[in-house]
Amino acid sequence: MSRLAKIAALAVFVIVAAGFFYLRALARRIFVETPVRVEQEARARLSEVVLQSQTGSRQAVRLYFPSYGEGTLAAEVRQMAWPAEDSDRIREILLALIEGSRQGHERPVSPSTNIRGVFLTPDGTAYVDFSSEVLADFAPGIESESLAVYSIVDSLAANIPAVKRVKILVQGEEVDTLDGHADLAGYFVPDLSRTGKAN
Amino acid sequence: MSKIFRSSSPSKAYLVLGFVLALAFLLWPARGLRSDSFASYFLKERRGASPEVSGGAQQPQGDQRPKIEEATPVEGLPAVVLDAGHGGQDPGAHSRDGVVERDLVFELEERVRAELASTNKYRVVLTRSGDANPTFDERAAAANAARPIAFLSFHAGNLGKRIPRLMVYTYWSSSSRTPSAESDPLAKPTPRTGGPSEIFVPWMEVHERHLERSRQLADALQSELGKIPGAITGKPVEAPVRALRSVDAPAAAIEIGSVAPDVNSRSLTNPVLQQQIATAVVRALEAFVGGGP
Numbered sequence: 001m002s003r004l005a006k007i008a009a010l011a012v013f014v015i016v017a018a019g020f021f022y023l024r025a026l027a028r029r030i031f032v033e034t035p036v037r038v039e040q041e042a043r044a045r046l047s048e049v050v051l052q053s054q055t056g057s058r059q060a061v062r063l064y065f066p067s068y069g070e071g072t073l074a075a076e077v078r079q080m081a082w083p084a085e086d087s088d089r090i091r092e093i094l095l096a097l098i099e100g101s102r103q104g105h106e107r108p109v110s111p112s113t114n115i116r117g118v119f120l121t122p123d124g125t126a127y128v129d130f131s132s133e134v135l136a137d138f139a140p141g142i143e144s145e146s147l148a149v150y151s152i153v154d155s156l157a158a159n160i161p162a163v164k165r166v167k168i169l170v171q172g173e174e175v176d177t178l179d180g181h182a183d184l185a186g187y188f189v190p191d192l193s194r195t196g197k198a199n
Numbered sequence: 200m201s202k203i204f205r206s207s208s209p210s211k212a213y214l215v216l217g218f219v220l221a222l223a224f225l226l227w228p229a230r231g232l233r234s235d236s237f238a239s240y241f242l243k244e245r246r247g248a249s250p251e252v253s254g255g256a257q258q259p260q261g262d263q264r265p266k267i268e269e270a271t272p273v274e275g276l277p278a279v280v281l282d283a284g285h286g287g288q289d290p291g292a293h294s295r296d297g298v299v300e301r302d303l304v305f306e307l308e309e310r311v312r313a314e315l316a317s318t319n320k321y322r323v324v325l326t327r328s329g330d331a332n333p334t335f336d337e338r339a340a341a342a343n344a345a346r347p348i349a350f351l352s353f354h355a356g357n358l359g360k361r362i363p364r365l366m367v368y369t370y371w372s373s374s375s376r377t378p379s380a381e382s383d384p385l386a387k388p389t390p391r392t393g394g395p396s397e398i399f400v401p402w403m404e405v406h407e408r409h410l411e412r413s414r415q416l417a418d419a420l421q422s423e424l425g426k427i428p429g430a431i432t433g434k435p436v437e438a439p440v441r442a443l444r445s446v447d448a449p450a451a452a453i454e455i456g457s458v459a460p461d462v463n464s465r466s467l468t469n470p471v472l473q474q475q476i477a478t479a480v481v482r483a484l485e486a487f488v489g490g491g492p
Binding site: 005008012013068069070071137139140141142145149176181183184186193 | 439
């Protein structure tokens with residue numbers, strides 16, 4: 001092999017390797033680091049809302065937490081900061097559910113979950129966008145996922161009359177299931193059959 | 200190519216070889232990108248491999264591709280579809296002592312299949328072969344093609360601390376398919392006239408016309424499962440079970456539990472218990488078929 005050919009082959013190899021690592025770094029910046037930055041921004045916005053809401057009035061709010069052994073939702077009434085805006089109220093309720101029960105009931109979503117966004121449309125559809133941590137430490141199953149979904153939906157609808165239905169998103173996207181069992185394709189309307197308040 | 204190697208100088212051959220190797224090296228990551236999304240390729244790398252928990256039932260090593268298996272291809276007999284949840288890289292729920300939903304429900308499904316086949320009354324169709332993991336829609340499509348009299352989906356999950364607990368579910372979601380169902384004329388039910396609306400049923404709503412028979416199937420299952428000594432059962436529950444959504448037949452899901460990270464679930468792999476469940480399922484199907492319209 002001539003000296004020229006060796007140099008040419010080496011050059012091709014170096015260029016290709018450099019190109020590969022550049023592409024890899026570029027893709028990381030787009031797909032991995034951006035979501036982290038978005039999460040940090042979402043967390044900062046959330047802190048602002050919490051600080052604002054703590055200056056407002058307080059109200060007794062009925063929250064529903066899962067009882068996995070029983071297949072039901074247990075009600076827990078809590079005095080909470082109650083902002084003027086419905087979308088801020090939705091955030092407050094979701095934060096309370098993420099914080100968990102103070103009476104020993106189970107948790108519907110992971111405590112490391114962030115609320116990436118909340119949006120209430122004029123027709124009463126509440127879009128709630130959770131971070132992917134919503135599934136962290138979650139024990140999947142038909143019952144557990146159904147209870148988690150209705151814990152959110154029933155808690156929102158029971159306290160905010162403007163909420164008629166709820167659409168659950170994860171990382172800003174529609175997902176097929178919560179964790180392999182519960183169908184999240186639709187817009188959930190409240191179903192109090194699990195809370196013992198139906199009929 | 201062989202001409203180059205024969206007639207040209209070795210340096211040219213090395214150049215060609217180097218170019219081919221460089222091209223292969225460059226294209227290597229792109230394979231992953233084509234078969235998956237760009238984002239998920241890198242997210243997969245970031246998260247690492249999915250947690251594998253060994254144990255549970257022995258998983259047969261089969262074809263990795265999603266494949267629908269007709270367990271007892273007997274023409275003329277009514278079909279029963281058995282759907283073992285999860286599979287492949289999707290283990291589903293797992294317990295503290297290493298029981299995995301994917302393997303547990305596969306073994307249970309196999310017992311039900313054998314029990315059903317022994318009656319010589321049914322054509323048994325399985326949606327999952329070996330360690331494949333067909334999508335929900337692939338499973339539903341296979342089931343609908345078989346025109347079954349019943350579809351049974353097997354799952355395991357978090358059912359609290361008590362074991363064994365057996366729950367039966369039918370599909371119901373209190374959800375609507377559009378953001379504002381009452382204001383959307385397309386969301387209103389179309390009267391069944393025998394016209395095109397009778398033929399073309401939306402894929403997401405195909406199961407709704409079977410809800411009543413599904414409840415009867417679930418009642419029969421609950422009745423028989425409740426006879427298993429020591430098993431904790433409850434009334435059938437309507438839940439948004441994704442596996443049942445697009446099934447064009449009476450369908451129910453059976454969840455066995457509890458399989459959760461804070462629970463020891465090894466007793467659920469007990470062959471005696473599994474055989475009792477399989478026998479109860481077949482008896483329930485007999486009662487369901489006998490009590491049909």
